[in-house]
Structures are given as structure tokens and as C-alpha cells.
Amino acid sequence: MTLSSSNTLSRWPTDRLLLWLLRGAAAIAGAIVLLIVAFLVMEALPVLRHVGVARFFTDPSWHPAEGFYNLTPMLWGTLFAMVGSVLIATPLGILSAVFCHYYAPPVVARPYRRLIELLAGIPSVVYGFWGLVVLVPLIGAIHPPGPSLLAGIVILTIMILPTIALMADAGLANVPQQYLRGAAALGLPRWATIRGVVFPAAKSGLFTGVILETGRAIGETMAILMVCGNVVQTPHSLFDPIRTLTANIALEMAYAVGDHRAALFVSGLVLMGMIAALVAAADWISHGRIYG
Amino acid sequence: MIRCHALFMLKKYAAPVALSMASLMCVPPSAGAQGTAADQLTGKLVITGASTLAPLIAEIGKRFESLYPKVRIDVQSGGSSRGVADARQGLADIGMVSRAMKEDERDLSAFPVARDGVCPILHQENPVQALADEQIVAIYTGTITNWKAVGGTDAPITVVNKAEGRSTLEVFLHYFKLKNVDVKAQVVIGDNEQGVKTVAGNRNAIGYVSIGTAEYDATHGVPIKLLPIGGVAASTESVRNGAFPLSRPLHLVTRTPPVELAKAFIEYAQSRAVHDLIKQQYFVPLAD
Amino acid sequence: MVKTLERNLDGRELLASTLVWSAAALVTATFCWLLWDILWHGLSQISWTFLTALPRNAGREGGIGPILVSTALILGVCLGVSVPIGVGTAVLLAEFTTDASLFGRLTRRSLDVLSGVPSIVFGLFGNAFFCKTLGLGFSILSGGLTLACMVLPILIRSTEEGFRAVPAGYRLSAAALGLSRTTTLFHLLLPAAGPGLLVGLVLGVGRAIAETAALIFTSGYVDRMPESLLDSGRALSIHIFDLSMNVSGGDANAYASALVLVVLLLAINGTASWLAEHWLHRRIVTV
Numbered sequence: 001m002t003l004s005s006s007n008t009l010s011r012w013p014t015d016r017l018l019l020w021l022l023r024g025a026a027a028i029a030g031a032i033v034l035l036i037v038a039f040l041v042m043e044a045l046p047v048l049r050h051v052g053v054a055r056f057f058t059d060p061s062w063h064p065a066e067g068f069y070n071l072t073p074m075l076w077g078t079l080f081a082m083v084g085s086v087l088i089a090t091p092l093g094i095l096s097a098v099f100c101h102y103y104a105p106p107v108v109a110r111p112y113r114r115l116i117e118l119l120a121g122i123p124s125v126v127y128g129f130w131g132l133v134v135l136v137p138l139i140g141a142i143h144p145p146g147p148s149l150l151a152g153i154v155i156l157t158i159m160i161l162p163t164i165a166l167m168a169d170a171g172l173a174n175v176p177q178q179y180l181r182g183a184a185a186l187g188l189p190r191w192a193t194i195r196g197v198v199f200p201a202a203k204s205g206l207f208t209g210v211i212l213e214t215g216r217a218i219g220e221t222m223a224i225l226m227v228c229g230n231v232v233q234t235p236h237s238l239f240d241p242i243r244t245l246t247a248n249i250a251l252e253m254a255y256a257v258g259d260h261r262a263a264l265f266v267s268g269l270v271l272m273g274m275i276a277a278l279v280a281a282a283d284w285i286s287h288g289r290i291y292g
Numbered sequence: 293m294i295r296c297h298a299l300f301m302l303k304k305y306a307a308p309v310a311l312s313m314a315s316l317m318c319v320p321p322s323a324g325a326q327g328t329a330a331d332q333l334t335g336k337l338v339i340t341g342a343s344t345l346a347p348l349i350a351e352i353g354k355r356f357e358s359l360y361p362k363v364r365i366d367v368q369s370g371g372s373s374r375g376v377a378d379a380r381q382g383l384a385d386i387g388m389v390s391r392a393m394k395e396d397e398r399d400l401s402a403f404p405v406a407r408d409g410v411c412p413i414l415h416q417e418n419p420v421q422a423l424a425d426e427q428i429v430a431i432y433t434g435t436i437t438n439w440k441a442v443g444g445t446d447a448p449i450t451v452v453n454k455a456e457g458r459s460t461l462e463v464f465l466h467y468f469k470l471k472n473v474d475v476k477a478q479v480v481i482g483d484n485e486q487g488v489k490t491v492a493g494n495r496n497a498i499g500y501v502s503i504g505t506a507e508y509d510a511t512h513g514v515p516i517k518l519l520p521i522g523g524v525a526a527s528t529e530s531v532r533n534g535a536f537p538l539s540r541p542l543h544l545v546t547r548t549p550p551v552e553l554a555k556a557f558i559e560y561a562q563s564r565a566v567h568d569l570i571k572q573q574y575f576v577p578l579a580d
Numbered sequence: 581m582v583k584t585l586e587r588n589l590d591g592r593e594l595l596a597s598t599l600v601w602s603a604a605a606l607v608t609a610t611f612c613w614l615l616w617d618i619l620w621h622g623l624s625q626i627s628w629t630f631l632t633a634l635p636r637n638a639g640r641e642g643g644i645g646p647i648l649v650s651t652a653l654i655l656g657v658c659l660g661v662s663v664p665i666g667v668g669t670a671v672l673l674a675e676f677t678t679d680a681s682l683f684g685r686l687t688r689r690s691l692d693v694l695s696g697v698p699s700i701v702f703g704l705f706g707n708a709f710f711c712k713t714l715g716l717g718f719s720i721l722s723g724g725l726t727l728a729c730m731v732l733p734i735l736i737r738s739t740e741e742g743f744r745a746v747p748a749g750y751r752l753s754a755a756a757l758g759l760s761r762t763t764t765l766f767h768l769l770l771p772a773a774g775p776g777l778l779v780g781l782v783l784g785v786g787r788a789i790a791e792t793a794a795l796i797f798t799s800g801y802v803d804r805m806p807e808s809l810l811d812s813g814r815a816l817s818i819h820i821f822d823l824s825m826n827v828s829g830g831d832a833n834a835y836a837s838a839l840v841l842v843v844l845l846l847a848i849n850g851t852a853s854w855l856a857e858h859w860l861h862r863r864i865v866t867v
Contacts, residue, residue, distance in 0.1 A: 012760035015762055018761070019672075019676060022668045022672035023672060029666070030686060032694060032732065033690040033693050036701065036729075039709065064457075065472060066471070066473055092607065095600050103604075114846070114850075116607070117782050117849045118611075119611055119614075120783050120787070121787070121789050121790050121849075122786075122845075123789075123791075123792060125820050126838050129824055129834075130614055132489050133489060133493060136494075140493070145496075145497070158610060165607070170742070170779040171741065173775055174741070174775070174776070189593050191593045192592075192593075204741065205741050211695070211737075215695035221699055229478065230480035241479060245698075249698065250482070250698075251456075253373070254371025254373065254482075255459065257457075260456070260457060261373060271698060272693060272696075275692070276689075280689075283689070346826070347638035348638075350638065350801070350802075351637070364804075367802060368812065369822070369826075482825075483826055484828070485824065485828060486825055508828040509829070512828075
């Protein structure tokens with residue numbers, strides 16, 4: 001499908017210019033992440049140098065003011081919140097896109113899509129605020145204290161849902177009409193068509209959606225900070241409060257100085273490492289052809 | 293000598309103007325023509341730092357701008373540590389720091405502009421009316437975990453603590469001689485309003501926040517109440533007269549002793565002309 | 581066709597239907613609750629004066645005039661920079677590189693990592709790079725550029741998906757007609773990839789307009805009317821954050837500002853999809 005530039009000699013000089021322009025754009029886009037990593041490493045270096053990497057995983061607790069730097073509980077917190085919300089949001093988002101395309105009458109589908117688009121742009125503060133005022137007391141009534149891993153998962157699910165729903169929606173829209181007509185001609189019922197024809201055809205779009213929502217779930221800060229309780233501990237149940245790596249940075253950066261501040265940048269680095277590992281894992285699972 | 297002169301100028305021109313909001317909003321064009329200090333002060337001041345102070349300094353900045361139309365005061369929020377760092381690196385002309393200055397910050401010139409108290413808060417429907425210092429310590433260290441033990445209902449206590457590094461935390465820990473490692477919290481929060489909202493949404497929670505914030509919210513229908521410390525009622529009034537034991541100063545800092553515009557602004561921020569603004573933002577003006 | 585489908589509704593079909601409908605209902609209900617909450621608390625504050633006036637008393641009183649202007653400018657800078665770079669990268673990845681190309685793979689992976697960088701890290705990075713290293717200071721320009729970095733992965737990914745969805749036949753026909761690839765791109769592929777681009781734009785604008793942490797360190801906190809792109813300007817989301825978390829008694833105006841933001845977003849998304857439907861669609865038909 002792709003017309004490779006190197007082996008298709010173009011007669012047009014504009015084509016060559018275009019290609020260089022595009023390469024320039026891509027180089028900029030690709031370099032940003034390097035710049036960010038370089039920046040994080042630079043800021044984190046002082047503490048890494050005289051505290052060492054190991055102590056970030058072996059110290060008894062996270063009390064940077066007293067010289068303890070253990071990040072592991074927050075790593076688990078981030079991971080649990082992310083896995084929980086992605087597990088709920090992915091089926092929900094995909095089903096919601098399926099609803100839009102194959103179940104809802106057009107009168108419903110249009111406003112429904114608008115609604116989802118709207119949700120993509122509501123500031124995380126508003127979600128967090130709503131979570132703090134409505135959701136947390138509700139959970140607190142069932143099982144105190146209220147701010148918990150569960151609250152975090154629910155809020156994150158709501159926040160990343162628009163991403164996966166819209167990406168899945170676009171993915172489904174791209175499934176060629178011939179496929180659907182073919183399925184209909186074969187007399188396949190609706191769900192069988194979706195499962196057997198639409199999903200495989202839209203695989204790439206769906207997968208991209210999952211990657212993007214996972215990124216969002218890991219990177220989300222403000223809302224999580226407001227509903228999770230932010231206690232540094234490895235959660236033993238859904239009702240335990242947790243702190244994520246992002247919340248850690250946002251909570252303490254404002255007043256951190258010296259090593260404490262540098263340790264927060266280590267949080268950032270760990271976060272980036274996590275995402276990189278995740279992307280690599282996704283790549284490996286799909287044998288390097290996730291976008292094919 | 294120069295300082296006296298500047299103060300004289302400020303008093304002479306600022307005080308009458310401060311009396312009426314209307315004249316603040318539009319400085320008469322003749323003000324410049326009179327050849328006053330308004331002519332000499334021009335330029336832009338960048339002030340960064342503590343989010344607690346940012347709204348107040350922004351308001352003071354607006355009033356200052358209206359006195360000296362050629363001056364621009366840009367206030368940026370982001371935290372005390374940023375205020376210190378930016379002032380040190382010269383990124384900001386003035387830094388805002390919402391705590392007492394630390395030992396290793398002696399290189400900066402610090403100017404207190406206001407005070408702020410810290411007090412424990414409970415949900416309004418919590419029957420407990422006061423807690424002794426030892427009881428608060430016991431609750432925060434996890435020795436008391438049920439309200440029944442301090443005369444309340446039979447319910448587990450939700451302890452709300454502040455995030456590491458926050459100055460309210462430091463004031464609180466210092467007064468109760470606690471170490472943050474010993475605190476057993478169920479919720480850790482960042483900003484004051486988050487603390488108020490957390491306690492307002494949980495009948496069994498105890499937290500501590502800035503008195504100004506708590507006082508405002510309690511008088512505006514938010515279901516929280518302020519607990520006294522050592523028998524002294526928590527209010528901006530008791531912080532003002534020095535009776536309340538938990539308080540922190542709010543500072544403006546500069547890398548070098550301030551000159552010209554920065555000096556004029558800091559002196560203005562410390563003057564009586566802004567006391568109404570300080571009260572309006574629920575902080576406590578410094579006693580004269 | 582509908583009849584065939586209905587006749588074939590066996591148990592599994594019924595189950596799937598129920599699931600899909602209830603998922604949609606759940607999503608709608610949650611969001612209506614949230615929107616209603618904003619509407620309920622915010623509507624009474626909204627007036628023409630609120631939209632145009634200057635904020636007073638730290639935002640408890642007065643309006644959001646300068647804040648709206650700053651928000652628009654920041655968004656303008658962000659899209660002005662990120663859309664060309666984003667679409668360019670997407671075109672390169674989708675049309676001009678093979679799956680085996682190392683450059684393409686590296687770019688993709690780095691974008692995936694970028695999509696998970698927390699917004700506060702973007703903020704600190706933007707502060708160090710745009711404000712300090714490039715010397716732009718706390719300005720709308722710095723804020724817009726930081727946001728551009730942030731929305732790039734979303735924009736590129738969804739646009740790329742859009743290009744992938746264009747049938748190969750288009751490219752082959754264009755090549756057979758002897759069109760240059762630049763022409764093919766601008767007249768055939770770009771319009772055909774419209775839906776993907778649109779989703780990227782909607783998600784990108786949504787993320788940008790909702791951003792708080794990245795902006796507080798870059799575009800800043802000043803709520804004066806901006807006079808140039810190098811002035812600091814407070815974005816709507818920062819205003820909401822400050823009012824709800826930092827200013828006691830700011831809730832009412834925070835809700836009102838959130839409502840304005842939602843309406844703004846509705847307008848932007850509506851315009852974008854109208855453009856996609858009318859303009860892009862017409863192009864593809866007339867070319």
C-alpha cells in the first residue's frame with residue numbers, strides 16, 4: 001500500500017522537496033521526546049549521583065525530606081490504576097463506537113458522538129472536582145475512607161473513554177463498505193458481522209486507540225491527585241488510597257528543593273521508562289506489526 | 293533616607309487613591325503631567341512562586357499598575373520552591389515564598405508581607421468540639437483511630453495530611469513536634485481547598501488547612517468547623533493579635549537588595565495601602 | 581438487509597445488542613450527570629458582562645474577558661504549529677515509509693512514549709526549554725509551543741490512521757494518471773483522510789484546552805489582556821483550577837468558566853466537523 005520513496009523515482013522536483021519537508025517535520029516530532037528525556041536526566045542527575053539508583057527501589061519509604069526515596073509503591077499505584085481503567089474503558093469505548101455505527105439510528109448517533117467529543121475536552125480539574133465532591137463521598141459511604149484506588153480507576157476510566165471511543169469510531173468508519181455489503185449478502189447477522197468482519201478490519205485503529213488511552217491513563221495528573229488519597233503505599237484492596245507517580249510530582253514539586261526536587265524528576269524518568277516498556281511490550285506482542 | 297522619601301511619596305499619593313475604587317480603575321491623565329513618581333517608575337516586574345500568595349500579589353500588582361501606568365507586574369504561580377529558584381537564577385525579579393525562610397536561603401533578601409495561620413478542621417456534624425494537643429498527636433500518629441476515644445461517635449477517623457514539602461505541613465509538624473515518617477494518614481492532599489473539600493465530603497475526617505481559607509468556607513456554607521489550638525480559637529483575628537500558635541509568614545524575596553521598581557513594589561506591598569487587599573484574600577496583615 | 585438482520589437475531593445477537601445499548605446508556609448517563617452538574621452550578625453566573633469583563637478580587641468577581649482571549653491565542657499557536665508538523669509527520673509515516681524503515685519505527689515509538697508523558701513534565705520541560713533556553717519567557721508563545729508538543733502524538737496517530745484507511749486504488753489511479761505525488765497528496769489523500777485528521781484535531785484541541793499543569797509553568801498566571809504573543813496570559817483551564825483549588829469562594833465562577841469552556845469546545849468541534857463534511861467532501865468530489 002505504501003509507495004516507498006527510495007525505489008520509486010519521481011519525475012517531479014516538488015515531490016523531492018515535499019519529502020524533505022515531511023522528513024523535517026517527522027524529525028522535529030521524533031526529537032521532542034529525546035529533548036524531554038535529556039531534560040529529565042539533567043534535572044535528576046544530582047540525586048542519582050549521590051543517592052544511587054537502587055535506593056529508589058529499596059528504601060523503606062518515600063520521605064524525601066528525611067532522605068528516603070522508595071518509589072515502588074507509587075509504581076504499583078500507577079500500574080494498578082492504569083490497568084484497571086484500561087480494562088474497563090477499552091470494551092466500553094469500543095462498544096460505544098459500535099453503537100454509534102451499527103446500532104444507533106442516525107438521530108441518536110450524531111448527538112452521541114458530539115457528547116463524546118465534548119468529554120475529550122473537559123479539563124481534568126473538572127473531572128477531579130466532580131470526583132472529589134460526588135464520587136469519593138459515595139465510595140466513602142460503602143467503605144471508608146473514600147479516596148481510593150477504586151475512585152482513581154473510575155475517574156481515569158471516564159477520562160480516557162473519549163480517547164478510545166473516538167479512535168475506535170474513526171477506525172470503524174474506515175472499514176470499507178464492500179466488506180459490510182459482502183457480510184450482509186452472506187446473511188450474517190449484525191454482531192457476527194461486527195465480530196468477524198469489522199473488528200479484524202479495524203484492528204489497527206483500535207490498537208492505536210488503546211495505546212493512546214494507555215498513555216493518557218499513565219500521564220493523567222490533576223484528577224488522580226484529587227481522588228486517590230495520595231498515601232504512599234502498595235494497595236491491598238480497591239478501597240486503599242494510593243499515590244501515582246504523576247500525582248507525586250504534582251503534589252510535591254511546588255515546595256520541593258534540592259534532592260527532593262531532583263527525586264521528583266526521577267519519578268518522571270521512571271514514568272517514561274514505564275511507558276517505553278509498555279510500548280516495547282505492545283510491539284513485541286504484535287511482532288512489530290501493530291500498525292500494519 | 294531614600295527609603296523614607298519613597299515611603300513619603302507612596303503615602304502621599306497612594307493613600308488617597310486607595311480610598312476610592314473608581315479612581316483606581318482610571319488614573320487621571322493629569323497624574324503624569326504633575327511630574328510625580330509615576331513618571332519615573334517604568335518597566336516590568338516578573339514575580340513568581342507560591343500559589344498561596346499568587347492571588348494576593350496579583351491583586352496588589354493590579355493596584356500598583358493603576359498608580360504607575362507605565363509599570364507592568366506579571367505574577368506567575370507555581371510554588372515556593374519555584375519562587376526561591378527563580379529569584380536566585382534571576383528569572384524572576386521577585387519570588388513569592390509562603391513559609392519561613394530556611395537556613396540555606398540566607399543569600400536572599402526576604403520581606404514579609406502578610407501572615408497566615410494553620411488550624412485543624414472537622415466536618416460540621418462531627419460532635420467533637422475541641423481536641424487537646426496530645427489527642428491530635430495521637431490521632432496523627434495512629435494511636436487513636438476511632439472518634440469514640442476522643443468523645444465522638446463510633447466511627448474510624450480519616451486522617452488528612454499535607455504532601456511532603458508543603459509549608460502548612462512544616463508548620464503543623466513543627467508545632468506538634470512530629471516527624472512526617474510517624475504520621476499515619478489515610479488521605480494526603482495538596483492545596484488548601486482540596487483539604488476543605490475532602491473534609492466537607494467526609495464526616496469522619498480531620499485535616500488542617502490555612503485559617504483564611506477555612507474561615508471563608510465555614511462562613512459561606514461549607515460544612516466544616518475550625519478547631520481551637522491550646523484553647524485559642526482559630527480565626528484570622530487570633531492570628532493577627534499573635535495569640536494563635538500555628539502561623540507562617542508570607543514572604544517576597546529578591547536575590548540582591550531590591551532597587552528602583554522592585555524596591556518600590558515591595559515597599560508598597562508592605563504598606564498599609566494594601567491591608568484591605570490582604571484582608572480581602574483572607575490573609576492577616578502584619579502588625580505595624 | 582434490515583429484515584435479514586432481524587430474522588437472524590439469535591441469543592448471542594440479543595446479548596450483544598443489550599451490551600452495546602447498555603454501554604452507550606452508561607456512558608451517556610455518566611456524562612449527562614457531569615454536564616448537568618456544570619450546567620446547574622454555572623448557568624446562573626453567565627452573562628455578557630461575565631464573558632467580557634476583567635476578573636476582579638482574584639477571580640471571585642468580575643469576568644473572564646482577557647482569559648478567553650489568552651486561551652484563544654494559546655490554542656491558535658498550538659494548532660498553528662502542531663497541525664503542519666503533525667500532518668507532515670503522519671503523511672511521511674503513512675505514505676512514504678515502509679513498516680521496515682528504521683526512521684519510521686523510531687519516530688513512531690518515540691511518539692508513543694511522548695503520548696504518555698505527564699502534563700506536569702511537559703510543563704517543567706516547556707519552562708526549561710521554551711521559557712529559559714529559547715528565551716521566550718512566560719508567554720502565550722511558550723504555552724502554545726508546549727501544548728503543541730503535547731498534542732502531537734494524538735494528532736499524528738489519528739491522522740496516520742486516516743491515511744491508512746484511504747484505499748490503495750486512489751494512489752494507484754493517481755500514479756497511473758501521471759499526477760505528482762504532491763498533487764496526489766493535496767487533492768486526493770488529504771481530503772480522503774479527513775475523518776482521521778478530524779478526530780485528531782478534536783482530541784488534540786480537547787487535550788490542549790483542558791490542560792492545566794503544562795500551562796502554569798509556561799504561559800502563566802497573568803490575567804491581564806494580552807498585548808502580544810510574548811505576553812503572559814492565563815488560560816481558561818488554569819483559571820478554573822486556580823478558582824477551585826486555590827481561591828476560597830471561587831467555586832461559582834469556576835463552574836461558570838467550566839461551562840464557557842464546554843460551550844467553546846462544542847463550537848470548535850462543530851465547526852471542525854462541518855468543515856470536514858462540507859469542504860473536504862466537496863474537494864474530493866470535484867477534483
